[in-house]
Amino acid sequence: MDNKNIRRAFKLMASLMELHDENAFKIRGYQNAVAALERVDAPMAGMTEKELESYEGVGKSIAAKIVELNQTGSFSDLNKLLEVTPAGVVEMLNIKGFGPKKIRAIWKELGIENTADLLQACENDQIAKLKGFGAKTQETLKNALLYSQESKGKLLWAEAEIPAEDLKKILQETLQTDNVEITGEFRRKLEIINLLQLVIATENPVRTQEKINEISALQQDEKLSGPFAWRGTVAETGLKVEMKLVSEADFVNEVFKNSAADMHLSLPYNGSETLYNLLKKVTFKSEAEVYEKAGLQFIYPELREGLGELELAAENKLPKLLEDTDLKGILHNHSTYSDGANTLEQMAVFCKEQGYQYLGMCDHSKSAFYANGLQEGRVVQQQKEIDKLNEQLSPFKIFKGIESDILNDGSLDYEEDILKTFDFVVASVHSTLNMTCEKATQRLITAIQNPYTTMLGHPTGRLLLRREGYPIDHQAVIDACAENGVIIEINANPWRLDLDWRWVSYALEKGVMLSINPDAHSTTGYADMRYGVLMGRKGGLSAEMTFNAKSREEVEAYFVERKKEKGIL
Incomplete structure (x- = not known):
């Protein structure tokens, strides 16, 4: 089994134990094991118990279970809990935002054992009557179930x-x-x-x-x-x-024909002729020949959406798309200071070993208590460690950042005396995701207008196939970023990919720079950068408009100059 599936098995074990109201100390043991396994980069498949025990936080019991997982695909303690848990209830544990305790209440008090019956219970107003739920929670659950249904397959x-x-x-x-x-x-x-x-x-x-x-x-x-x-x-x-x-x-x-959207094939490229008609008339030996015959610049498959690429290709104005190798550094990352799996030093050393010039450390701010967000004293502690590591790792540079929660009124977490100590601030929404479009948009714009906001993180908060993002007026948000010189991230986590690629071209048109950020919570998270690059390319992003394609010196100068412009330095 690969490392991801091994961790998933232990997460399931912890959830099932909580579902069955087992010993809290034992549950915490499995949760700690998951955190320890997040720090294991080497493939665990085939490792001996002794090799596994050499990793911090992996004891003899956990090591034995990993070996059993590799040999059989499961382990006995997990099998025992699965045997006494209906398969539908196990599936219910995957509902985003509803932990084992709430699922236990639904299962034990209403006798519901599958998502179909759960949805019906929402329709019948049964969930709202359960202690600790209410009408709002019921509606959230119903929407999550409907979204999950649409996502199947x-x-x-x-x-x-x-x-x-x-x-x-x-x-x-x-x-x-x-x-x-x-x-x-x-x-x-x-x-x-x-x-x-x-x-x-x-x-x-x-x-x-x-x-x-x-x-x-x-x-x-x-x-x-x-x-x-x-x-x-x-x-x-x-x-x-x-x-x-x-x-x-x-x-x-x-x-x-099957590698292009209908609009790409059916829109005229020279006033009257379409690529669809051209394919009917001529048999081609390569895709390059198709565009050559049409008198067009070659268009990569990811751009074949019929969203203006034909006009640009006719004028030979398609951009040189961003490549993985263009990226010089990785911004927006988390360490064990908040909810990351690897230490600050491990994140930095691994980043340097991958050939990058700099790392932006952005642990969660204090309002994100659920993610061990940094109180002011721990901000100071982390920044001292960054100074020490920068001396050791030079010329590699760790930039002092924070992922500051955007509070309900659009203000940033922390007072100015703390905010001014950061090289850059990524402002993100993590709570109150059910605002109207108008309120959510104004919340973001207020944060964007804050002089300390350097970058807007995952603008809609979406989790693809898991949770819809909160509704925002993308155009108004991008316009505000343009007016205030705020960078927008393309969050490269494959569950997010937010900013959506469909808005990349508008951001570029407005002169807004984008940053490919992995939102990495472990060293393995750096590998997600490629998914952000793919989405950037799909939107027509070039290296010139990608912030972290800048060199270490350019990024450092940008942060300093921006703070001067905003009157922070």
Whole structure:
């Protein structure tokens, strides 16, 4: 098992123990084990008990259970709790914002054992009558359940990446052809994948379908399939799959057609002609030939949305898109000072070893008590440690930052005497997520207008496939950032990817710089940077407009100059 699944098993164990009202001390032990395992970067699969025990916080009991997990896929104590817990109740533990204690109350007091009955109970006003719930909690729960229903069978791009590439490889090996290409939403780098589409070149579609049906990971839907289209699902995830079977000669055209949004294909690129019509007239040998024939600059698949890219390509004005290698540093990260899994030093050393020039440390502010937010004294303590580490790690630089909670009225956490000690401030909303669009927008604008706000963090607070973001007027928020010189982050955590890529072009048009931030809570979180880059590219982001593509010296000068401009220095 990979490290993520091992940690997930122990998180489930802790939740189940809390659900069954077991010993609080033992529950805390499993929660501490999860925190310890977050700090293990090396693959735990195949490690011996002794090797596992060498990690701080991993005792003999936990090490033994990890070995058992690797050997059997579970461990006995977890199995015992799963045996006495209805599967539907286990599923209910995944409802965002509702912990084991609330799920226990629903299960034990109302006898509800699945999400379908839970939704019906919300409709019948039963949940609101439970002690500790109320009408507001019931409505929140109902909305979470409806959102979860809509999300079934869908995957984040990051979740779909490995299964999609694995399926492509299996198909190539099974069909003994290289002409298998992933297209559709995945190739266009959409943040959520509703349907995994592939194009396969074959001269014998009947035999090809027979061979596809031999792949155990797939389940065909015969009613939806046809002679030239296999449709079904990936058995493990329920993700819908569509494979189009075409001749070798038509392979490139079909790949191109299925790698672009309808608007990209149907909008005229020269006043009258469309790419869709061009594909009907000419058989191409490469996608580059399509654009060359149309007299257009080559357009990468992630830009093929029909959102102005054709006009730019006609004038040879498409930007040079941001690359992973353009990024010089990582801003917005958390350490064990708040809710991170790795120490400040570990975060910094690992960042330096990855070849970056600087790290922005942004632990949670004091209002985020649930995340061990920093009281004023601990801010001073952390900044002293940063000064010491900067001497040791020079020329690598740790910038003193904070993820300051935006309070309900739009003000920032901390008084000015603390705020002025930071090199930069990322302002983010973490509480009261149910405001109206007008109030939520004004809340953000008030924070943006604060002279201490350097950067706006995850503007809508969304968690893809888990929780909708709070509604905001994106245009008004971006305009305020432009007026106040505030950077907007593209939060690279694959559950967030917020700012949404659909607003990147407007931000760039207004001259607002964007920063690709992983919001990393461990050293492994740095790997999420690539997802932020993908979303930036999808919105047309270049290195020139990416804040953390600046060098260490440029970033340091920017922070100092900004504070001078705002009268802080």
